[in-house]
Amino acid sequence: MTRTKLFKYGDWGIYILFIVIVLGLPLVMTDVFWLNRIAKYLVYGMLGIAIALSWGYAGILNLGQGLFFGLGAYMVAMSLKLQSYTSLQQGSDTPVPDFMLWNAEPGAPTELCCITSGSWLWLPFQAQWFGMVMAIVLPVILALVLSSAIFRLRVSGVYVAIITLALVLLVRLLIIDAQPITNGFNGLTDLGWLTIGGFEFDPYLVSTYYIVAVSICVVLLATRWLVSTRAGLILQSTRDDPNRSRYLGYDVAAYQVFFFTVSAGIAGFAGMLYVIAAEFASPSFLDITFSISMVVWAAVGGRSSLIGAAIGAILINTIEATASETEMFREAWKLIIGVIFVAVVLYMPRGLAGLARDAVGLFAQTRDSGKTRTARSGAPAE
Amino acid sequence: MAAALTIDGLEVDFGGFKAVDGMTTVIDEGELRVVLGPNGAGKTTLMDLVSGKTPSTAGEVRLFGKEITNWPEHQIARAGVGRKFQIPSVFRDLTVRDNLNVAVSHEPRVFRNLRLGMAAADRSRIDEVIALTGLEPVLDTIAGDLSHGQMQWLELGMLITQQARVILLDEPTAGMTQAETAKTADIILRLKGAHTILVVEHDMAFVRKIAERVTVMHMGKLLAEGPMARIEQDPAVREAYLGSGGVH
Amino acid sequence: MSEILFIGLSLSSILLLIALGLSITYGAMGVINMAHGELVMIGAYTAVLSGIYLNLNLFFALPLAFVVSALVGLGLEKLVIRRLYGRIIDTLLATWGVAIILQQLIRLEFGLSFFGIHIEGLGPGLQNMDVPAFLTQPFEIAGIPIQPYRSFIIVVTLLLTLLTWFLMYRTSIGTQVRAIMRNPQIAAACGIDVRRVSAFTFAYGSGLAGIAGVLLAGFKTVMPDMGASTVVDGFLVVVVGGVGSLLGTVLASALLGQINGVFAILTNDILARAVVFGVVIAIILWRPRGLFAFKSR
Numbered sequence: 001m002t003r004t005k006l007f008k009y010g011d012w013g014i015y016i017l018f019i020v021i022v023l024g025l026p027l028v029m030t031d032v033f034w035l036n037r038i039a040k041y042l043v044y045g046m047l048g049i050a051i052a053l054s055w056g057y058a059g060i061l062n063l064g065q066g067l068f069f070g071l072g073a074y075m076v077a078m079s080l081k082l083q084s085y086t087s088l089q090q091g092s093d094t095p096v097p098d099f100m101l102w103n104a105e106p107g108a109p110t111e112l113c114c115i116t117s118g119s120w121l122w123l124p125f126q127a128q129w130f131g132m133v134m135a136i137v138l139p140v141i142l143a144l145v146l147s148s149a150i151f152r153l154r155v156s157g158v159y160v161a162i163i164t165l166a167l168v169l170l171v172r173l174l175i176i177d178a179q180p181i182t183n184g185f186n187g188l189t190d191l192g193w194l195t196i197g198g199f200e201f202d203p204y205l206v207s208t209y210y211i212v213a214v215s216i217c218v219v220l221l222a223t224r225w226l227v228s229t230r231a232g233l234i235l236q237s238t239r240d241d242p243n244r245s246r247y248l249g250y251d252v253a254a255y256q257v258f259f260f261t262v263s264a265g266i267a268g269f270a271g272m273l274y275v276i277a278a279e280f281a282s283p284s285f286l287d288i289t290f291s292i293s294m295v296v297w298a299a300v301g302g303r304s305s306l307i308g309a310a311i312g313a314i315l316i317n318t319i320e321a322t323a324s325e326t327e328m329f330r331e332a333w334k335l336i337i338g339v340i341f342v343a344v345v346l347y348m349p350r351g352l353a354g355l356a357r358d359a360v361g362l363f364a365q366t367r368d369s370g371k372t373r374t375a376r377s378g379a380p381a382e
Numbered sequence: 383m384a385a386a387l388t389i390d391g392l393e394v395d396f397g398g399f400k401a402v403d404g405m406t407t408v409i410d411e412g413e414l415r416v417v418l419g420p421n422g423a424g425k426t427t428l429m430d431l432v433s434g435k436t437p438s439t440a441g442e443v444r445l446f447g448k449e450i451t452n453w454p455e456h457q458i459a460r461a462g463v464g465r466k467f468q469i470p471s472v473f474r475d476l477t478v479r480d481n482l483n484v485a486v487s488h489e490p491r492v493f494r495n496l497r498l499g500m501a502a503a504d505r506s507r508i509d510e511v512i513a514l515t516g517l518e519p520v521l522d523t524i525a526g527d528l529s530h531g532q533m534q535w536l537e538l539g540m541l542i543t544q545q546a547r548v549i550l551l552d553e554p555t556a557g558m559t560q561a562e563t564a565k566t567a568d569i570i571l572r573l574k575g576a577h578t579i580l581v582v583e584h585d586m587a588f589v590r591k592i593a594e595r596v597t598v599m600h601m602g603k604l605l606a607e608g609p610m611a612r613i614e615q616d617p618a619v620r621e622a623y624l625g626s627g628g629v630h
Numbered sequence: 631m632s633e634i635l636f637i638g639l640s641l642s643s644i645l646l647l648i649a650l651g652l653s654i655t656y657g658a659m660g661v662i663n664m665a666h667g668e669l670v671m672i673g674a675y676t677a678v679l680s681g682i683y684l685n686l687n688l689f690f691a692l693p694l695a696f697v698v699s700a701l702v703g704l705g706l707e708k709l710v711i712r713r714l715y716g717r718i719i720d721t722l723l724a725t726w727g728v729a730i731i732l733q734q735l736i737r738l739e740f741g742l743s744f745f746g747i748h749i750e751g752l753g754p755g756l757q758n759m760d761v762p763a764f765l766t767q768p769f770e771i772a773g774i775p776i777q778p779y780r781s782f783i784i785v786v787t788l789l790l791t792l793l794t795w796f797l798m799y800r801t802s803i804g805t806q807v808r809a810i811m812r813n814p815q816i817a818a819a820c821g822i823d824v825r826r827v828s829a830f831t832f833a834y835g836s837g838l839a840g841i842a843g844v845l846l847a848g849f850k851t852v853m854p855d856m857g858a859s860t861v862v863d864g865f866l867v868v869v870v871g872g873v874g875s876l877l878g879t880v881l882a883s884a885l886l887g888q889i890n891g892v893f894a895i896l897t898n899d900i901l902a903r904a905v906v907f908g909v910v911i912a913i914i915l916w917r918p919r920g921l922f923a924f925k926s927r
Binding site: 150338349 | 662710713714718719720722723724726727728729730731733734735737738743744754858862865866869898900901903904907908910911914915918
C-alpha cells in the first residue's frame with residue numbers, strides 16, 4: 001500500500017469509526033442524563049465542522065459564528081416556547097409567552113398580536129415548522145448578505161474576523177435590548193418539546209439523541225463531499241492565492257460567499273438542535289467567549305480537518321463536563337485548557353488531526369523501510 | 383490574420399504620473415510578441431491594465447474584437463486572457479496535480495462545480511500539459527515545495543490548461559538558471575501558434591531565441607515596433623533603452 | 631450640551647487608554663494581543679494589592695502597575711509572541727489562551743487556593759481600590775459640574791498619549807520601532823536589533839495596559855474577568871483609526887466615545903453600544919485599513 005492510499009483508507013476508517021461510535025453510543029450508555037449531555041456536545045461538534053469549513057478550507061476566520069448559532073436557536077425556541085405549558089395557560093385564544101405578560105403595559109390585550117410592541121413578530125411561530133425552517137433560513141440569508149458585502153468589497157484576513165466579531169456583539173445587544181419580545185438577558189426558557197407526528201421528543205429520550213446523532217453524521221459526510229468536489233478544490237485555491245484564482249477565471253467572492261453561507265447554515269442548524277436538546281435559548285450563545293471557544297475546539301482538533309474539528313469539540317467538552325463535577329476542578333480545567341490551547345498554537349498548529357496524520361506517515365515510513373530491509377536480506381549474497 | 387489583442391490609446395494616471403500613456407499596439411492571433419523597455423517603461427503596468435488588475439483611465443483593450451476594458455479580472459480571464467506573474471503565483475498548499483485541476487476553468491461557476499471528478503477531455507488535456515512541462519515526477523508534491531524553475535513551469539502549465547487564448551508572461555525566466563531558461567524557451571516556442579503570447583523579458587539571449595516581432599516601450603509610450611533584427615538597429619531604441627553601448 | 635460632551639470625552643479617554651497600548655502592539659508589531667485586557671486586569675490588581683499590603687495610594691500604584699504589567703508583557707513576548715511574528719491570526723488565538731491562563735491564575739490565587747491558602751485581594755471575589763478623597767468630590771467651574779476622577783483620567787490619558795507620541799516620533803528607539811512597523815526585514819538589514827526593540831515595544835504597550843487598569847479600578851469593580859470585555863473595544867478603536875497610526879487611534883476613540891455618549895442619552899446604554907458596533911462595521915467595510923492608515927506595510 002502506498003503512503004497516499006494509507007492516508008485515504010485511514011481517513012475513511014476514522015469517519016466510519018466516528019459514525020459507528022456516535023450511532024452506537026446509546027447501546028452502551030444507558031444514563032439518559034449523560035446521553036443528553038453528549039447530544040449537546042455533538043452539536044458543538046457540528047459547530048467545529050462549520051468552523052473548519054470556513055477557516056480551514058476557505059481561510060476565512062469567522063469570529064462571530066455564534067451569531068448564526070444563536071439565531072438558529074432563537075428561531076426554534078420561539079416556536080417551542082409557544083407550545084409550552086406556560087404559554088398555553090394565559091387565558092387567551094392564542095398562546096402567549098409568560099414573560100410577555102410580565103413585560104406588558106398595564107391594560108394591554110393578552111393576545112400574541114398586540115400584548116407587547118413587536119409581539120406580532122411571534123405570530124407565524126405558532127407553527128412549529130416555521131420556527132424550524134427559519135432556524136436555517138434566517139442565518140443563511142443574513143450570511144448571504146453579510147458575506148456578499150465583505151467579499152465583494154475584498155475585505156480579507158483579520159478584518160473579516162473583526163467584522164464578524166463586531167456583528168455578533170451588535171446582534172447580542174439588540175436581542176438583550178428587545179426585552180419585550182426576547183426576554184432580554186434571561187433568554188427563552190421553559191420550552192415545549194419538539195413534536196413530530198404527535199410524537200414528543202423529550203430531550204432525555206434516546207430518540208432525541210438520535211436526531212442529533214444522525215444530523216452530525218449527515219452534516220459531516222455532506223461537508224466532506226462538498227470539500228471533495230471541484231468547488232471545494234477551487235475554494236482551497238482561493239485560500240492559497242485569490243489572485244491566481246481570479247486570473248484563472250473564477251469569481252473568488254462567489255466561492256467565499258457560498259462556503260461562508262453553508263458554514264452559517266450548519267451553525268443555524270446546530271443552534272436548532274441545541275435548543276431541542278437543551279430546552280433554552282439565551283443571549284450567551286452570542287457571547288464572544290462562545291464564538292472564540294468554537295475556534296479553539298477546531299484548532300485543537302485540527303483546523304483543516306472536518307472530522308478533527310468535530311472530535312476536538314466533542315472531546316474538549318466531554319472532558320470539561322467530567323472535570324466540572326467539583327467547582328475546584330472546573331476552575332483548574334479552565335487553566336489547563338488555556339495551557340493546552342497555547343501549546344497547540346505554538347507546537348501543533350495542525351491539531352489532533354495533524355498528529356494523527358504524522359503518526360500514519362511515520363507508520364508507513366517504518367513499514368516501507370522494513371520492507372526494503374527484507375528485500376535486501378533476500379538478495380543473493382555476493 | 384485576425385487581431386487577437388488590440389491595445390488602443392491605453393492610459394493610466396496615478397495621480398499625475400502616467401505609467402502607461404497612450405499606448406497602442408495590435409497583436410495578431412498566434413503571434414509571439416516580446417515587449418522590451420527600460421525599467422519603469424510601463425511594461426508590467428501594461429499587463430496589469432490588460433488583465434484588469436489596474437483600471438485604466440483612458441483608451442481601450444479589445445480581445446478578438448470584443449471590448450474588455452476594465453472588466454473585473456475573472457471576467458477578462460474567462461474571455462480568454464491568461465496571465466503569469468513575475469513572482470511565481472501558484473497554489474502553494476495544493477499538490478501540483480490539484481493546481482492543474484483548478485486550472486481547468488471553462489466552467490467557472492460555483493454550482494456547476496459541485497461534482498466530483500472531471501471530464502475525460504479535461505483529464506487528457508492535463509496529461510498533455512504534464513508531458514509538455516515535465517512535471518510528471520512532482521505531481522503529488524505540494525506546490526510550495528517546488529524549485530523556482532518548476533514553479534514557473536507549473537504556472538505556465540496552468541495557463542495552458544486554462545486554455546487561455548492570449549497569454550501574458552511577465553519575465554518568465556527571471557531568477558532561472560541557463561538550463562531552466564532554455565527549457566522555458568522551448569515550452570514557449572511550442573505554444574506559439576496555438577496561443578497568442580505577449581512576453582515581457584529582459585534577458586536578451588532569451589529574447590533573441592523566441593522573438594519575432596518586438597514592441598519597445600519608453601516612458602509609457604510606444605517607441606518602436608518591428609522584427610527583432612530591425613529593432614536592434616533602430617537608433618531611437620539604442621538611444622532610449624540600450625544606451626550608447628548597444629545590445630548586450 | 632457640554633455635559634454630553636464631557637461624558638463622551640470621558641468614555642473616549644477610557645477607550646483611548648486601552649487602545650493606546652494595543653495601537654502599539656498591534657500597529658507596530660502585527661500582534662493581536664487578546665490578553666491585553668488581562669494586562670489591564672493585572673494593573674488593577676496591582677493597585678488593589680499595593681493598597682492592601684504596601685499601603686500605597688493611587689499615585690504610587692500607577693508606576694508600579696506599569697512595571698508589573700510591562701514585566702508580564704515581556705514574559706509573554708519571550709515565551710509566546712516571539713514564535714508567532716507574521717502569523718497574525720495565530721497571535722490572536724494563542725493570546726486568547728494566555729488570557730484564560732492569566733484570569734485563572736488570579737482567580738485561583740496562583741494555585742494556592744488548591745492548598746487552602748487564601749491571599750487577601752486575589753481570588754474569584756470582587757475587589758475595590760480606594761480613591762483619594764479629593765478626587766471624589768465633584769466641583770464646579772463656571773457653573774459646569776466637574777467630576778474630578780473623570781477629569782483625572784482624561785489628564786493622565788492625555789499625558790500618556792503625549793509621552794507615547796514623543797517616544798515614537800522624537801527618540802531613536804521610536805524611529806527603530808517605526809522602521810520595524812514598515813518593514814521588519816529591511817529594518818534588521820539596517821542593523822536594528824528587531825528582537826530587542828520588539829520586546830521593548832511590547833513591554834511598553836503592556837505597561838500602558840497596566841496604567842489603564844489602575845485608572846479603571848477607580849470606578850469599576852476589580853475582578854478576574856474585568857479586562858476581557860475591554861479588549862474588543864480597544865481593538866475596534868485601533869482598527870477604525872488605522873493600524874499603526876497614533877493620531878488615528880486618538881481620533882477614533884474620540885469619535886466612538888462621543889457616538890457612544892450621545893446615543894446613550896438619546897436611547898440607552900445597550901443601544902448606544904450597538905450603534906458603536908454598527909458604525910465600526912460600516913467603517914471597516916468602507917475602509918478596511920482604517921480612517922487614518924498609512925499605505926502598505
